[in-house]
Amino acid sequence: MNCRFCKAELNKVFVDLVNAPASNSFLTQEQLDEPETFYPLKIYVCGECKLVQIDEYKKSDDIFDKDYAYFSSFSTSWLEHAKNYVDMMINKLALNTNSIVTEIASNDGYLLQYFKEKNIPCIGVEPTSSTAKVAKEKGINVIEDFFGSKLADTLQKSDLILGNNVLAHVPDINDFVHGLKIALKENGTITMEFPHLLNIIKENQFDTIYHEHFSYLSFYTVKQIFEKQGLKLYDVEKLPTHGGSLRIYATHLENEKKDIFDNVANLLNEEKDFGLFDIEIYNNFQEKANKVKYDLLYFLLQAKKENKKVIAYGAAAKGNTLLNYAGVKNDLIEFVVDKSPYKQGKFLPASHIPILAEDEIKKMKPDYIIILPWNIKGEVMLQLDYAKEWDCKFVVAVPKLAII
Numbered sequence: 001m002n003c004r005f006c007k008a009e010l011n012k013v014f015v016d017l018v019n020a021p022a023s024n025s026f027l028t029q030e031q032l033d034e035p036e037t038f039y040p041l042k043i044y045v046c047g048e049c050k051l052v053q054i055d056e057y058k059k060s061d062d063i064f065d066k067d068y069a070y071f072s073s074f075s076t077s078w079l080e081h082a083k084n085y086v087d088m089m090i091n092k093l094a095l096n097t098n099s100i101v102t103e104i105a106s107n108d109g110y111l112l113q114y115f116k117e118k119n120i121p122c123i124g125v126e127p128t129s130s131t132a133k134v135a136k137e138k139g140i141n142v143i144e145d146f147f148g149s150k151l152a153d154t155l156q157k158s159d160l161i162l163g164n165n166v167l168a169h170v171p172d173i174n175d176f177v178h179g180l181k182i183a184l185k186e187n188g189t190i191t192m193e194f195p196h197l198l199n200i201i202k203e204n205q206f207d208t209i210y211h212e213h214f215s216y217l218s219f220y221t222v223k224q225i226f227e228k229q230g231l232k233l234y235d236v237e238k239l240p241t242h243g244g245s246l247r248i249y250a251t252h253l254e255n256e257k258k259d260i261f262d263n264v265a266n267l268l269n270e271e272k273d274f275g276l277f278d279i280e281i282y283n284n285f286q287e288k289a290n291k292v293k294y295d296l297l298y299f300l301l302q303a304k305k306e307n308k309k310v311i312a313y314g315a316a317a318k319g320n321t322l323l324n325y326a327g328v329k330n331d332l333i334e335f336v337v338d339k340s341p342y343k344q345g346k347f348l349p350a351s352h353i354p355i356l357a358e359d360e361i362k363k364m365k366p367d368y369i370i371i372l373p374w375n376i377k378g379e380v381m382l383q384l385d386y387a388k389e390w391d392c393k394f395v396v397a398v399p400k401l402a403i404i
């Protein structure tokens with residue numbers, strides 16, 4: 001087994017979550033009586049380039065070819081994030097009606113709609129047809145395909161290529177970044193957002209680990225990957241999204257027009273000081289994940305003993321990793337509520353916890369609501385503020401168990 005990027009032999013385990021079903025494979029009532037497929041969920045770190053990555057297993061088709069998909073537009077905070085980004089980039093790059101913007105993994109058009117509003121020509125690349133359909137209904141031009149060098153050859157060159165939460169999801173990261181190089185105009189800019197490995201380690205975010213994520217990225221490693229394909233990182237920003245993400249800015253290595261911002265050296269120094277350049281920091285993550293698991297179980301068992309009613313909020317991939325690794329089933333958490341009508345009426349994989357609409361909270365009046373997507377806990381608590389009427393408490397499990 002070799003590193004996806006540098007091809008060095010992979011023999012160091014970062015964390016072993018044993019196995020899990022595809023995290024977005026929500027089950028119908030009928031499927032509850034059928035066997036479920038579990039895939040190994042063991043994450044390695046490359047001793048050479050420090051790329052944290054999933055083991056190569058069977059075919060990724062099973063993981064991705066689901067009729068279910070995540071619809072970005074269901075999160076109001078994410079929409080706001082997208083709108084702010086669009087305004088900022090139009091300004092920064094002086095984009096106009098002659099520019100071309102390409103978004104990879106354009107989902108339901110949650111972001112490109114704002115470029116369209118400003119009459120800036122844009123194209124989405126999105127392999128999931130259910131989300132692509134929604135984007136097309138918004139009048140957005142979508143190519144239904146996976147992005148890579150082969151597709152890049154067929155695209156018009158772009159002034160801006162962006163990808164939010166896609167770089168960590170691609171199996172062949174070298175070919176993907178090579179494709180970015182091909183599809184970029186001479187003075188163009190690439191921005192990519194991904195969860196920052198430094199935060200994953202620092203904040204025990206082991207529930208960010210699921211099969212759809214092939215890589216867990218530090219700036220240090222991403223810089224190596226981009227440079228190998230003739231791209232340089234000229235700026236970087238820290239974002240609060242997904243528990244702490246990076247937004248990197250890249251351009252052609254030979255582009256002299258873009259100066260490299262101090263942020264680049266500063267972040268590299270921060271990662272070096274934290275220890276991401278050395279293998280030792282990667283050694284104790286299993287222990288951190290286990291602590292989160294034990295604390296959650298302790299809380300749930302105690303609540304059960306006291307006859308408290310516990311439900312969860314947010315049927316997201318994160319929650320599935322957490323509940324599955326902790327071995328929680330539908331006896332300890334009665335149901336999970338989710339905004340998305342595509343998920344309501346279905347069940348979480350493995351745990352078989354039913355997914356219901358938010359109205360059920362008012363009917364049941366639970367004692368505790370576990371917020372599974374802890375990264376948007378502020379937004380969720382505001383939305384469920386009415387639960388305080390019956391003294392309901394909010395709970396998060398990551399970075400450590402907290403009753404709010």
Ligand SMILES: [Zn+2]
Nearest residue numbers: 003006046049
């Ligand atoms: Zn490597």
